[in-house]
Amino acid sequence: MKRLFSKESVYASVFGILAFACLIFLAGITLVLFKEGLPLFAKVSLWDFLSGTAWYPTHEDPEFGILSLLAGSLWVTAGAMLVCLPLGIGSALYINEIAGNTQKAVLKPLVELLAGIPSIVFGFFGMVVVAPFLQRLLHIPTGLCAFTASLILGIMAVPTVCSLSEDALSYVPASYREASLALGATRWETLIKVVLPAAGSGISTAAILGVSRVMGETMTVLMVSGGAAIIPHSFFQPVRPLTSTIAAEMGEAAVGSTHYQALFAIAMVLFTLTFIFNIAAEILSRRYRLKLGIQR
Template structure:
């Protein structure tokens, strides 16, 4: 009787987990279908190539232009800047927590990082305006510091908890036998860390980085508040920029319903969806490559 009861529970939970997995796929497919359907209405009026490669975004002008290239480059610039800051700091912090920190320090650092993840993005954006922006303005001799660098620094702060937490778990999960083998052949602590622990944890570290990239690309409120929202081609980190997420957030609330401008925002969301998907696919590719390398 007990065996039959356990078997029936296994079948029940297998069915539940299968349904939840299918629901996630259905939800994702529904979102993609809605985006593509509304984007198609836009591409009846504007050619996709003109939309992607256009140099000006001015949908409310006397002669509306729907060039998305400045938005794509602005989003990419801010994301790359954020990752240049967040990746070394995040992996370094994760390595310190996992390999060097005492139990007391670890018990302080990990909750502090979790608290950082809980800070609302609007608060991060506000701090960027009142604290970081004046300093950047003085540094660059500009009227204000609302630029790509401001947004990149804030996004790096927001991505750090994800990168640190996932990377620390990956490094901590490296088998002790790997480290003991390194010590046995005369390896120092530092040599063991960067030649054994970090390479062995590479798939998890890459996953942490890709999650950080997704966090940075998809953030809205912080970049809306801190980057200046200028729809121009960016030339550097001290330029005011307008990201794709900020464009959707600013314009969706006031755009007339079922107009070309309205459907253009869905087209932006579709491009953003595929950019995020591409980032995840690249992450999976490199993760699998590292796993095959270690298996060999």
């Protein structure tokens, strides 16, 4: 009765092959990025690429320095974090610690729902509503600037940071709170001095993933940030982050040209940055789970 291939082993190998194909696909992204981007460094040195402030890819004597683009990305991200961290973490604390069961049952799905609004809608909203409004309100030359981009991106990332922090808060064991309350602390003191420090690394994970999301956001910054490749000196100048440079210029770059390679090299930089952020988040959240004694 013994057959060469039992039905079971066939199923197992089918699943194995599909899973493996999946992983190949995902690993392929990394490989392709580097394959298309690395040839640039035969023509432009890595140092010039990272530290040059002039980005003139289509000039007769082209220059590929991404420092001003990188500065634009960091500037917008920093601004967005000022908006999104207090709002996101504050909202998570409210939902997890203060809201009653009914409020919680409404607020949690609502936040999840708002996390699904596509970035193009945020970009559109920024372009037609927020930018003209800020221009009139603050008397600035253009509403399409780093400030508007930061504001919109910040609000966009709030649901992400909020749900991740909320998860972290819900992992804090009830016994911590009970012990603190039993010692006579008020609920507010318990929140600030016990729950928040206990959930600290979990919330940092949320913040890092928020940064990573904001930095990789493309359509919103493409539409709202103004698009000038200069090192910004104030929040009210137009900037050109890395992502919007790729999106704006890839349509014109001929395949295989230096410009094309330079855009892939920018993608490599973005990939490396988000990779670092994600690894940091992973390490932090593992430490967090160990600290609170959670298995998975």
